Amino acid sequence: MPVVVDADLDDAAVDALVAAADRLEPGTDGPLLVVQTSGSSARPRAVVRTERSWDASLEPFTRVVGLGPDDVVWAPGALSATLTLFAAWHALGTGLPLLATGRWRGVGACGPAVARATVVQCVPAVLADVLEAHDAGMLPALRTAVVAGAATPQRLRDRARAAGLRLVEYYGAAELSFVAVDADGAGLRPFPGAEVEVRDGLVHVRSPYVALGYLDPDDAGPLRRDADGWCTVGDRGRTTHGRLEVAGRAGDAVTVGGHTVVAADVEAALRDVPGVAEVACVGEPHARLGERVVLAVQAEPGTDPVPALREAARRALPPAARPVRYVVLSELPRTTGGKVARAALREVVTRAGRGGGRGTSRPGRVGAPRPPVR
Numbered sequence: 001m002p003v004v005v006d007a008d009l010d011d012a013a014v015d016a017l018v019a020a021a022d023r024l025e026p027g028t029d030g031p032l033l034v035v036q037t038s039g040s041s042a043r044p045r046a047v048v049r050t051e052r053s054w055d056a057s058l059e060p061f062t063r064v065v066g067l068g069p070d071d072v073v074w075a076p077g078a079l080s081a082t083l084t085l086f087a088a089w090h091a092l093g094t095g096l097p098l099l100a101t102g103r104w105r106g107v108g109a110c111g112p113a114v115a116r117a118t119v120v121q122c123v124p125a126v127l128a129d130v131l132e133a134h135d136a137g138m139l140p141a142l143r144t145a146v147v148a149g150a151a152t153p154q155r156l157r158d159r160a161r162a163a164g165l166r167l168v169e170y171y172g173a174a175e176l177s178f179v180a181v182d183a184d185g186a187g188l189r190p191f192p193g194a195e196v197e198v199r200d201g202l203v204h205v206r207s208p209y210v211a212l213g214y215l216d217p218d219d220a221g222p223l224r225r226d227a228d229g230w231c232t233v234g235d236r237g238r239t240t241h242g243r244l245e246v247a248g249r250a251g252d253a254v255t256v257g258g259h260t261v262v263a264a265d266v267e268a269a270l271r272d273v274p275g276v277a278e279v280a281c282v283g284e285p286h287a288r289l290g291e292r293v294v295l296a297v298q299a300e301p302g303t304d305p306v307p308a309l310r311e312a313a314r315r316a317l318p319p320a321a322r323p324v325r326y327v328v329l330s331e332l333p334r335t336t337g338g339k340v341a342r343a344a345l346r347e348v349v350t351r352a353g354r355g356g357g358r359g360t361s362r363p364g365r366v367g368a369p370r371p372p373v374r
Helices: 011-022 051-055 058-065 082-094 112-116 124-135 154-162 263-270 306-316 342-352
Strands: 032-036 046-050 119-122 144-147 166-173 177-182 195-199 202-206 235-240 243-249 253-256 259-262 276-286 290-299 325-329 359-364
Touching: 011 032, 011 046, 032 051, 032 082, 046 051, 051 082, 058 082, 058 177, 082 119, 119 124, 124 144, 124 154, 154 166, 177 243, 195 235, 202 235, 243 263, 253 276, 253 290, 259 263, 263 276, 263 290, 263 306, 276 342, 290 306, 290 342, 306 325, 325 342
Parallel strands: 119 144, 144 166, 290 325, 325 359
Antiparallel strands: 032 046, 166 177, 195 202, 235 243, 253 259, 276 290
């Protein structure tokens, strides 16, 4: 049985996963596959799914993205990330040429073959670098970008449109696979073959693409399934005029003096402030309030967006949701799949704030250097 794991796992952890997978009983729906969740908010989990659950989405994905026999698919990122792994699975399953360039180190580190790529599948943070390289003439064949894993800032959408690229965004999870897709900029709608409902503020899906569960039967992961086959991983959302709006994982919230502040709401209000490359909201412990809101900021080169962020927060957010500190980082810590590693980020902002007081912290370089585009 294939078991896909992060290369950073130690040998003992890998051996334990493989041994657990070997103990699984063969299913009636064909071969099984074990993949990892991203681990952006907690430890990564091993998810068991049938190969058929991914094969079922090959044709709908081809149709939604508009892929043809002349396309060359570029899948930057670690194959332990389900976004990258599915991109490779799809290309190999449909006979398209695949460029799998490994963990992201910048376009310049991917080799000359990426100049042939017509379609890239990546997280929004990587798309920013891809667009910069495209503007520099390094990716002359690129025509489509497929993004997932995090909300795509409006400025990236505008840059992609200005560059003449088609942008396709989808929402899903390692446990759920495809839930909804925005193929035309009009908003997320159910992915073909998926039924989507919002119940009590949580996104639920019923589809042939959902995983069987977790490798560890005692794992209290977020996947929940009812008797009718409806599943959720606890992502908050709402529907407006038939479009799905996803507001992040319900557990990614900060409790400030009894007020629940959802991180995704803060990020949505502030991510498009001029000078901001990316923001991430986390909580830091506070003796009286329980927690306080802190915003980690990755700024565009040569800019200081903090004053504008403060003003935007004052206009757009209620008092409990306004960040008390802005921690400016050269890079946000990330999982191997390119998502913001929130658990690691909380440690970073807590360390940065040990000096006490309100204001702006600039703890310097965090994580790997950002490779230049050459």
